[in-house]
Structure formats: C-alpha cells, structure tokens
Amino acid sequence: MSLKEQVTLAVKESITEALTTIVSVMPVIKDSENMLELKDDGNVAVSLGIAGKLEGTIFILFSQESAAKIISKILGCDPKELTSDSLEGVGEVLNIIAGGIKTRLEPAGYDFVLSIPSFVRTSDGLSIGSMAKMESLRLFVSCADCSFEFLMFYQVKSDTGKTAYERFKEQKSEAEEELRKFFEKKG
Amino acid sequence: MKILVIDDSSLQRKLIGQIIRKAGFDNEILEAGDGQQAIQLLGINFSEIGLILCDWNMPNMTGAQFLEGVAKVPQVAKIPFFMVTSEGTEARIKEAYEKHPLLTGYIVKPFTPDQLREKIEPVLKK
Numbered sequence: 642m643s644l645k646e647q648v649t650l651a652v653k654e655s656i657t658e659a660l661t662t663i664v665s666v667m668p669v670i671k672d673s674e675n676m677l678e679l680k681d682d683g684n685v686a687v688s689l690g691i692a693g694k695l696e697g698t699i700f701i702l703f704s705q706e707s708a709a710k711i712i713s714k715i716l717g718c719d720p721k722e723l724t725s726d727s728l729e730g731v732g733e734v735l736n737i738i739a740g741g742i743k744t745r746l747e748p749a750g751y752d753f754v755l756s757i758p759s760f761v762r763t764s765d766g767l768s769i770g771s772m773a774k775m776e777s778l779r780l781f782v783s784c785a786d787c788s789f790e791f792l793m794f795y796q797v798k799s800d801t802g803k804t805a806y807e808r809f810k811e812q813k814s815e816a817e818e819e820l821r822k823f824f825e826k827k828g
Numbered sequence: 829m830k831i832l833v834i835d836d837s838s839l840q841r842k843l844i845g846q847i848i849r850k851a852g853f854d855n856e857i858l859e860a861g862d863g864q865q866a867i868q869l870l871g872i873n874f875s876e877i878g879l880i881l882c883d884w885n886m887p888n889m890t891g892a893q894f895l896e897g898v899a900k901v902p903q904v905a906k907i908p909f910f911m912v913t914s915e916g917t918e919a920r921i922k923e924a925y926e927k928h929p930l931l932t933g934y935i936v937k938p939f940t941p942d943q944l945r946e947k948i949e950p951v952l953k954k
Contacts, residue, residue, distance in 0.1 A: 662938035715843060730839030736885070737937045740914020744936075747917045755915070757836065757887050 647749055648695075648742075648795060649778055655741030656782055656791065659734065664714040666785045673779040673790060685728050686761045686769070687735045693753030695746065697795030700769055701735045703787075705762070710787035725762075731789075732758035738791075751797070829878030829952075830856045834866045834894065835912070836886040840937075844881060844912070847941045853952050855879075863889025867897070874904050879951050881935075884913035884920070892927060899928035908932040908951045912939075 642650075653670050660668045683705035690698050703711070705728060709720040712730040739755050746753075761767070775794040782789050831848065835841050841859045848857065858873060860866035863886060870877060880898070884891040891911060898904050909932055911924050916936035925931050933947050 659938050662940055712839060715839065716846065727839070730837065733837035733839045736837065737914045740916065740937060744916045747919070752917075752919075755885055757885060 644751075644797065645776060645778075647746065647751075648776075648793070651742045651745035652738075652778060652780065652791065652793060654745060655738050656780070658741055659737045660782075660784050663734070663737070664711065664784065666714075668782050668784040671781045671783075673781040684763050684765075684767045685731055686763075686767055687732045687758050688761070689735050689739050689758045690756035691739070691743075691753045691795070692756070693751075694798055695751040695753045695795055696798050697775055697793060699735065699739055699742075699794075700792040701731065701738070701789050702767065702769070702792070703731055703789045707787040707789060711784070711789075714785075714787075728762065729760050732760050830858055830873055830876045831879045831881070831952075832858045832860065832866060832869060832873075832877050833881050834860045834863065834886070834891065835881075835883040836861050837883070840883065840912075844944065847944050848948070848952075850941065851945045851949065851952075855952065862886040863891060863894030863897075866894055870898075870904060874907075877904075877907055878954075879948060880907055880909045881912050881948070882909065884911060884915050884924075892923070895924060895931070896927045899930065905930055910935055910947060912944075913937060 656670060657668060660666055685703045685705055685708040686700055688698055688700045708728045708731045709723050711734065712723060712727055713720040715730070735758050736755070743753060743755060769792060775796045778793045780791040782791055833841050833844050835844070845857050848855065858869045858877070860869050866882070867889075882891040882894060891913065895909065895911065898907070898909060905928070909928060909930070911931065912935045913920070914937040921934050924934055932951065935944060935947055
C-alpha cells in the first residue's frame with residue numbers, strides 16, 4: 642500500500658471512529674478535489690501540526706453553525722445554549738482525529754508528534770492552501786445535520802533528517818547561487 | 829473526595845464532568861487547563877483529591893510532565909491517576925507506565941460515556 646493510501650485509510654478510519662464514538666453518528670466521507678473554501682457567514686478553522694517521520698499540518702473547517710451543532714451534540718445541549726467561546730471545542734474534535742491517525746500510522750513506521758491545536762474564527766470566507774510542495778488529502782465529511790471539511794498536508798521527512806524549514810533554507814540558498822551564476826554568465 | 833480533571837479543552841473537561849454527574853457521583857470537580865494549573869490545585873487540595881484524570885498534550889506543562897512529577901512525590905503518587913488522551917500508541921502507553929508505575933489506567937479518546945464510567949467507577953465507589 643502506498644503512503645497516500647495508508648494516510649487516506651488512517652484518516653477515514655479515525656474520522657469514523659471519532660464521530661461514531663463522540664456523537665454516535667456514522668459520518669459520510671467524500672473526496673474533495675478542490676481547494677477548501679467556505680463562503681458562509683462565519684467559519685471556524687482549527688489546525689494542528691505534525692512533526693516526525695511524517696510532517697505537515699492538519700485542518701478542519703466548519704461553518705459556525707455546524708461547529709455549534711457538533712459541540713451541542715457532544716454535550717447533549719441546545720446549540721443556542723452555547724457561547725461563542727464554546728466553538729473552540731472543535732479543536733478537541735481535531736485532536737481526537739489526529740491522535741487516531743497517529744495511532745494508525747505509527748505501526749507502519751510513520752511516527753510523529755502532535756502540536757496543540759490552533760483556532761481561527763472568521764466572519765467571512767476562508768481558504769487554505771500549502772506553500773510547500775506537499776501531498777494533500779481533502780475530504781468532505783457530513784454527519785447528521787452538520788458537516789466539515791478535512792485537509793491534511795504532509796510529507797515524509799527526508800532521510801537526511803532535515804526539517805522542512807531546513808530544506809527550505811537550503812533551497813533558498815541554492816536559488817540564490819543559481820541566480821548569481823546566471824548573472825555572472827550574463828554580465 | 830474531589831476529582832481533578834486536567835485538559836486544555838474546556839469541552840473535554842465539561843464532557844468528563846457530565847459523565848461523572850450522570851453516573852450518579854456528585855463529587856466536587858476541580859478543573860485545570862494544563863499541568864501548571866494542576867500543580868497549583870493539587871498543592872492546595874492534595875489531601876482531598878481522590879482521582880486525577882489527565883490529558884497528554886497540553887500547553888505550558890504537558891500531562892506527561894505532570895504525571896512524572898506526581899510519581900516522584902510520595903504524598904500524591906498514591907492518588908488514583910488515569911491518563912485520558914487521544915494518543916493511543918503502544919509507545920505512549922508504555923511511556924506513561926514507565927513515568928508512573930502506579931498509574932491506575934490509560935483511557936484513549938474517543939471514549940463513550942460507558943467506557944469512561946467503567947474505568948473510573950471502581951475508584952469512585954471506594
């Protein structure tokens with residue numbers, strides 16, 4: 642099984658396990674080809690970094706309405722009872738999903754550590770992309786009357802043991818060197 | 829007996845509190861958002877705390893650091909202690925027991941209310 646297939650399977654299993662356990666609903670998970678973009682009024686995004694043999698970032702994006710619905714399902718209360726601060730609770734949903742992904746990928750040799758989730762709330766639309774050339778996995782997840790989008794950028798850490806930032810710095814130096822040579826020849 | 833719940837997610841702290849209440853226990857629940865806050869609460873209430881439920885990944889001081897600290901202090905090392913975390917790898921579970929050989933249990937998120945209740949009920953009924 643390729644890395645992409647292993648990651649996809651781990652993600653889908655982890656999302657399914659998390660939602661069937663915490664909200665007792667079997668989710669429907671579909672592949673999403675395009676860059677994630679939410680245009681409803683008010684969105685909530687949570688990101689979490691992974692670092693180790695596999696490195697990258699995982700995001701989940703909810704409309705504020707869907708975030709309120711899933712948190713109210715977890716707590717068994719009415720969405721209207723929630724304060725705006727309660728929406729940060731979706732960070733825990735991502736934390737649980739990410740933990741499940743880690744548990745599933747570690748036996749295959751892809752060990753990594755998880756960062757603390759970060760939370761973003763916007764009143765407008767939101768789109769997310771990666772600056773680095775990483776593999777990406779985009780999924781649309783619906784779960785009863787709420788839905789969210791899942792996005793993961795990832796790559797295997799190089800055999801040299803260098804981090805993405807170290808490789809970025811090297812590539813930058815290589816680019817500078819190439820440019821210098823180009824202009825030396827020209828000039 | 830008081831219960832100390834340590835998790836940086838207020839949602840998770842609230843949920844654990846609800847499960848304990850619905851199981852019929854009305855123990856006072858002390859909440860901490862990281863290991864540092866937990867140390868403060870444990871220092872003041874250590875003689876009354878009868879159960880600790882602790883997340884692993886938290887800012888400032890992680891659950892693993894807090895666990896290690898608790899294990900080294902005889903006055904608190906005997907308090908029943910469960911790790912409650914989304915990280916269920918064998919390596920992490922082994923690491924937790926190495927840090928605190930008296931660790932009561934390791935609960936992997938996600939858990940159902942019944943799964944959590946089954947684990948902690950024997951401690952609360954003592």
